[in-house]
Amino acid sequence: MAKEKRLILKHLDSKGYNPSITCYLKHNGYKTLKKAFSLLPLKTEDGKTLSAQEQLREEVKLSGIRGRGGAGFPTGVKWSFINHNTDKPVYLVCNCDESEPGTFKDRQIVHKDPHQLIEGMIIACYANDVHLAYIYMRGEFNLGAKIIEKALQEAREAGFLGKNILGSNFDLEIYLHRGAGAYICGEETGAICSLEGRRPYPRIKPPYFPAALGLYMCPTIVNNVETLCAVKHIIEIGATKYAKLGIPGDTGTRIVGISGLIQKPGYFEIENGKVTIGELIHDFAGGPLPGRKIKAIIPGGSSSKVFRADEKITLKTKNSDGTESIKTIDIMELPYDSNSIMAAGSMTGSGGLIIIDDSVSMVDVAANISEFYTHESCGQCTPCREGNLWMCKILRRILSGQGRRIDADELLRISHNIMGGKTVCAFGEGSTWPIESYIIKFRDEFLAMTGIAEDNRKEVWGESGINRFE
Amino acid sequence: MEFSVPNILKNKIDELILHYPEKRSVTLMALHAFQEYYGYISNEAIEWIAQKLSLMPITVLELVTFYPMFSQEPLGKFHFKICRTLSCALKGSKNIYTFLCNKLGLDPHLHGRQTTADGRFTVEYVECLASCNTAPVLFLNEDFYENVTEESVAELLSLCEQKEGENE
Numbered sequence: 001m002a003k004e005k006r007l008i009l010k011h012l013d014s015k016g017y018n019p020s021i022t023c024y025l026k027h028n029g030y031k032t033l034k035k036a037f038s039l040l041p042l043k044t045e046d047g048k049t050l051s052a053q054e055q056l057r058e059e060v061k062l063s064g065i066r067g068r069g070g071a072g073f074p075t076g077v078k079w080s081f082i083n084h085n086t087d088k089p090v091y092l093v094c095n096c097d098e099s100e101p102g103t104f105k106d107r108q109i110v111h112k113d114p115h116q117l118i119e120g121m122i123i124a125c126y127a128n129d130v131h132l133a134y135i136y137m138r139g140e141f142n143l144g145a146k147i148i149e150k151a152l153q154e155a156r157e158a159g160f161l162g163k164n165i166l167g168s169n170f171d172l173e174i175y176l177h178r179g180a181g182a183y184i185c186g187e188e189t190g191a192i193c194s195l196e197g198r199r200p201y202p203r204i205k206p207p208y209f210p211a212a213l214g215l216y217m218c219p220t221i222v223n224n225v226e227t228l229c230a231v232k233h234i235i236e237i238g239a240t241k242y243a244k245l246g247i248p249g250d251t252g253t254r255i256v257g258i259s260g261l262i263q264k265p266g267y268f269e270i271e272n273g274k275v276t277i278g279e280l281i282h283d284f285a286g287g288p289l290p291g292r293k294i295k296a297i298i299p300g301g302s303s304s305k306v307f308r309a310d311e312k313i314t315l316k317t318k319n320s321d322g323t324e325s326i327k328t329i330d331i332m333e334l335p336y337d338s339n340s341i342m343a344a345g346s347m348t349g350s351g352g353l354i355i356i357d358d359s360v361s362m363v364d365v366a367a368n369i370s371e372f373y374t375h376e377s378c379g380q381c382t383p384c385r386e387g388n389l390w391m392c393k394i395l396r397r398i399l400s401g402q403g404r405r406i407d408a409d410e411l412l413r414i415s416h417n418i419m420g421g422k423t424v425c426a427f428g429e430g431s432t433w434p435i436e437s438y439i440i441k442f443r444d445e446f447l448a449m450t451g452i453a454e455d456n457r458k459e460v461w462g463e464s465g466i467n468r469f470e
Numbered sequence: 471m472e473f474s475v476p477n478i479l480k481n482k483i484d485e486l487i488l489h490y491p492e493k494r495s496v497t498l499m500a501l502h503a504f505q506e507y508y509g510y511i512s513n514e515a516i517e518w519i520a521q522k523l524s525l526m527p528i529t530v531l532e533l534v535t536f537y538p539m540f541s542q543e544p545l546g547k548f549h550f551k552i553c554r555t556l557s558c559a560l561k562g563s564k565n566i567y568t569f570l571c572n573k574l575g576l577d578p579h580l581h582g583r584q585t586t587a588d589g590r591f592t593v594e595y596v597e598c599l600a601s602c603n604t605a606p607v608l609f610l611n612e613d614f615y616e617n618v619t620e621e622s623v624a625e626l627l628s629l630c631e632q633k634e635g636e637n638e
Contacts (some may be wrong), residue, residue, distance in 0.1 A: 040491060098600045099597070099598060099600060100598070101555045101556050101557065101597075101602070102556065102557060102596040102598075102602055103600060103602070104536060104600045104601050104603055106600070107600050138600070138607070139502070139539045140539075140596075140599050140600070141600075142612055142614075143614065153579075175489040176515070177495075177496070177498070177499065178498070178499060178502055179537070180501070180502065180533075180537035180538070180539035180540060181497060181537050181538035181539040181585055181597075182536065182537055182538065183597065183598075186593075188548070193493055194498060196492065196494060197492070197494035197495045197496065197497040197523075197525075197529070197533070199497060199532055199533065199536050200536070218489060257602065257603060258601030258603070259547075259557040259603050259605060260556070260557050260560050260561075260602070261560050261561075265557075265602065265603040265604075265605070267603060268604050299557075302555070302556060302598075352602065354557055354560075354602070356560065360560065365556065368554075368555065368556050368559050369556060371554070372554075372555050372556070372597055375597055376597060381517050452489055465499070
C-alpha cells in the first residue's frame with residue numbers, strides 16, 4: 001500500500017504540536033537557518049569562489065524543486081533570473097492567497113506550523129539578498145493572519161527577524177499583507193499590484209516579469225507557501241538527498257488535497273510520482289461513497305482539465321537504452337506527478353483533487369465552475385471578462401431547462417475565443433480548460449440535458465418554429 | 471461635518487505606513503482596519519484614508535469596489551458567508567444556503583448579498599474558502615465553521631438570538 005512521506009507536514013498534526021515558537025524550537029526549529037548562516041565562502045574546482053548565498057541558490061537549483069503554487073516552474077531557475085548587480089532592492093513575496101477551488105494545503109501550514117514558513121522565508125531571503133518581504137495572505141484567512149502576526153512577533157523577539165539576525169550581519173523584515181477576497185491576487189503580478197495598493201490587475205509579461213520589474217518596479221521573487229517550506233527542507237537535508245525523493249523532473253514531496261464526493265477527504269504529503277491516482281483515491285481517501293461510482297477526477301485544482309474515471313491513458317516512456325515504448329494504462333494507474341499528469345493532458349496545478357461521482361451531472365459541475373471564474377475574472381481583458389460571463393449565462397440557461405442542442409458547441413466556440421494567449425494572464429486559459437474538457441469528455445451529458453429541453457419545447461410550441469431558439 | 475477617527479485606528483494606520491516603502495500600499499490594510507472597526511466603508515472613511523496616504527479618493531474607492539470583502543453599506547449584526555464553490559457545492563452547500571435564507575425570510579434565488587429587513591442578518595454566497603476537505607464550510611462573522619449541516623446552522627441561528635439577548 002502506498003505511503004505518505006511527510007517532510008513539511010511532519011509535526012503539524014502530531015499530538016500537542018502547536019503554532020508557538022517554543023514548540024517549533026523544541027522540534028529543531030530554526031536550526032536550518034543557523035546552518036544557512038554558518039555557510040562559508042566555498043572555493044570551487046575551477047578557482048571561483050561561491051558566496052554563502054550563491055551556494056544556497058545553487059542547492060535549490062540542484063534540488064530540482066518545482067513551484068507548488070500551480071504553474072510548476074522550477075524554483076531555482078526562477079531565483080536565477082534575479083539580477084543582483086543593480087542598486088535596486090530585491091523583494092520576496094510569499095504567495096499565501098490560496099484560492100484555487102480544491103486546494104487547502106497552505107491553510108494547514110499557516111494555521112498549524114507558521115514558523116516553518118517563516119524559517120523557509122528567512123532562508124530564501126538570505127539566499128537572494130532580500131531585506132524586505134511580504135506574506136500575501138488571502139483575506140478570508142482571518143485566523144491565519146492572527147497566527148502569522150503572532151509568529152512574526154515571536155520571531156522578531158527571538159532575534160530571527162530584524163537587524164543583524166543571529167550575528168550574521170543580515171537584516172530582514174517580514175510583514176503580513178492581507179487580500180480581500182479576490183482570486184486574481186494569486187496571480188503573481190496581481191499580488192504585486194495588490195501590494196502596491198492598486199487594483200490587482202495582472203501585468204503583461206514581457207516586460208513585467210517579477211524578477212525584473214516586480215514590486216515597485218524592482219526585482220521580486222514570488223513563491224508559494226509550500227515551496228518556501230520545501231526550501232527549508234532542501235537546505236536541511238541537502239539538494240542531493242532531496243532530489244532523490246520523487247522522480248527526475250519532479251523531485252521532492254508535495255501536499256495533495258482530496259475533496260469532493262469521497263469517503264475521507266483530506267491532505268496527504270506524497271513523493272511526486274510514487275503514488276498513483278487510484279492509490280490516492282482508494283487507499284488515502286477511502287474510495288467512493290457507499291453505493292456510488294466515481295465518474296470524474298479533477299486532478300489539480302479547478303483550472304485543470306478533467307479526467308474520466310474510465311479513461312485510458314497512452315504514455316510514451318523512455319527505456320534505459322534510449323528507445324521509446326508506448327503503453328496504455330488505466331487512469332487509476334497513472335502516477336501523480338507533474339510530468340505524468342501533463343502527459344495525460346492535464347496538470348497537477350496546486351495539488352487539489354476534486355472527486356465527482358455518478359450522482360452529479362457534469363453540466364452542474366461546469367455551471368458551478370463557470371460561476372466561479374465569472375465572479376473572479378478581474379475584468380481587465382475583454383475575452384475573459386465577457387467570455388466567461390457569456391458561458392456562465394448559457395450554463396445557467398441550460399440548468400433552468402432552456403438548453404439547446406447546439407449549446408455544447410457554442411460553449412466550445414466561446415472558450416476557444418478566450419484561450420490561446422488572448423489575455424494578459426493565465427486566468428483566461430485556466431478558466432476555459434475545465435469547461436472545454438467537461439464538454440469534450442462528457443459531451444453525452446450536455447447533449448442529453450439540452451436535447452430533452454429542446455424536445456419539450458417542440459411539444460409545447462409545435463413545429464411552426466416561430467418561438468424556437470435555434 | 472467632521473469625521474473623527476479614533477486613536478486606535480489612527481495608530482494602526484501610522485504603524486502600517488512603516489511597513490511599506492510607498493504609502494499607497496497601505497490602502498488595502500487600512501480598508502481592512504476600517505471595515506473591521508465600523509463594519510463598512512463610508513465615503514468619509516475613503517476620504518480620510520485618501521488624505522492620510524496623500525492619494526486621490528478614487529484610488530481608495532476603486533479598491534473598495536473591486537474587493538468582495540468590503541461593503542459600502544452597514545451589514546447585519548450577524549453575517550453569514552457560505553462557500554458556493556465546487557467541493558462545498560458537492561457536499562450540499564446550496565441546501566445550507568437555501569435553508570438559511572428560508573429561515574430568515576430571504577430569497578435564495580437572488581444574486582448577491584442580502585440583509586434582513588430588520589438589519590440583523592446578512593447572508594451571502596462566497597467563493598472557495600480553501601477548506602474543501604471539511605466541506606461545506608461557512609463564516610459567521612469572524613468565526614469559521616466546518617462540516618456544517620442544516621441542524622448545525624439552526625443551532626448557530628439560535629446562538630445568534632441568544633447572543634443578542636445577552637447584549638440587551
